[in-house]
Amino acid sequence: MEDKRMGRRKIDSRIPRYQNLIDVTFQVLKMLGGSGTVQEITNKTVELLNLSDDIVDFPHSDSGNQSELEYQLAWARTYLKNSKVIMNSERGVWSITSEYSGIDNIDVKTIIKKTLDKRSNKVQIKDATNEQQENLNDDNSDEVPEEIRPWRKRITDVLMNMDPYGFERLSQRLLRECGFSQVVVTKKSGDGGIDGTGKLRINGIFSFNVAFQCKRYKGVVGPGEIRDFRGSLTTDIEKGVFITTGTFSKAASEEASNPGKQQIDLIDGEDFINKLAEYEIGLREIKDYEIDEEFFKTI
Structure with a gap:
């Protein structure tokens, strides 16, 4: 929700802000052995901070495929x-750099200041007071995190406005690129939640019959929908x-992932877009450069 008078979003006060998550993220990566995927970092943060489900699931107001956390x-x-x-790899794995691999604690204030100094070329603030700095940290309304680019919001809008069957065919194409074969989209109604089936072969030896469901909307999928999908799987389906x-x-x-039940693999909006980019399905990478202005000042 936007506060039009202040120009800032109102966020549930129980959700930790990124200023308080900087050190947490560093410690979480150390716990994970120095590297981790976004999902692993999120899961470990939830565990470490003992966050409740309603805090974890609180949606980000500007995106239907990401929570505020x-x-x-x-x-x-x-x-x-x-x-x-x-640093992060092209495959979306974040890792602690060699310079900090042997360090147990980081200076969060210095880290925040470095980014504020980098942004000061635009806002002309280098020596902000603590109050000014807090206000600037709380207001990133005109910017987005580095890994959330404008094209991601645009492709999200494109996906949301696709023909439903078109989205299913796109999912079919994506699964094929991921190694599935004999992928068939179910077009008849009343199919019990199954939108398609396929076969996944691993290492050219092991194969599994897979069924998939596509849910194209902005919002949170709850446990009931997972149970309903699982209940629709026939005995010949080994994976969902x-x-x-x-x-x-x-x-x-x-x-x-309930160990006592048939496992269901999940692909959320962020994962889906990442895969589209990885396999360049409807997306084409355009090279760009970040200018290290400090380099040119100090050389």
Whole structure:
């Protein structure tokens, strides 16, 4: 929700802000052995801070495929990367740089200042007071974390406005690129939640019959929908894949991986877009450069 008078979003006060997640993210990566995916970082943060489901599932107001916690964590990673504390690979794995691999504690204030100094070329603020700095940290309304680019919002809008069958065919294409074969989209109604089936072969030896469901909407998929999908799987189906342009609630993720039940693999909106980019399905990479202005000042 936007506060039009202040020009800032109102966020549930229980959700940790990225200023408080910078050190948490660094410690979480150390706990994970020095590296981790976005999902691993998020899950470990939830565990470490003992966050409740309603805090974890609270949606980010500007995006239907990301929670507010994920958004704040993305900002924390951006600040850490700007200070060369962590880096990310093309496959979306974040890791602690060699310079900081042997360090147990980081100076959060210095890390924040480095990013503020980098942004000061635009806002002309280099020596902000603590109050000014707090206000600037709370207001990123005109910017987005480094890993959340404008094209991602645009492709999200494109996906949301696609023909429903077109989205299913897109999911079919994506699964094929991921190694599935004999992928068939079910077009008849009343199919019990199954939108398609396919076969996944691993290492050219092991194969599994897979059914998938596509849910194209902005919002949170709950555990009930996972249970309904699982209940629709016939005995010949060995794996289920649930695809959504939205997000999965914490309870839905736990339900999908319940050890006493048939496992359901989940692909949320961020994962879906990442895969489209990885396989260049409808997307074409355009090279760009970040200017290190400090380099030109000090050389």
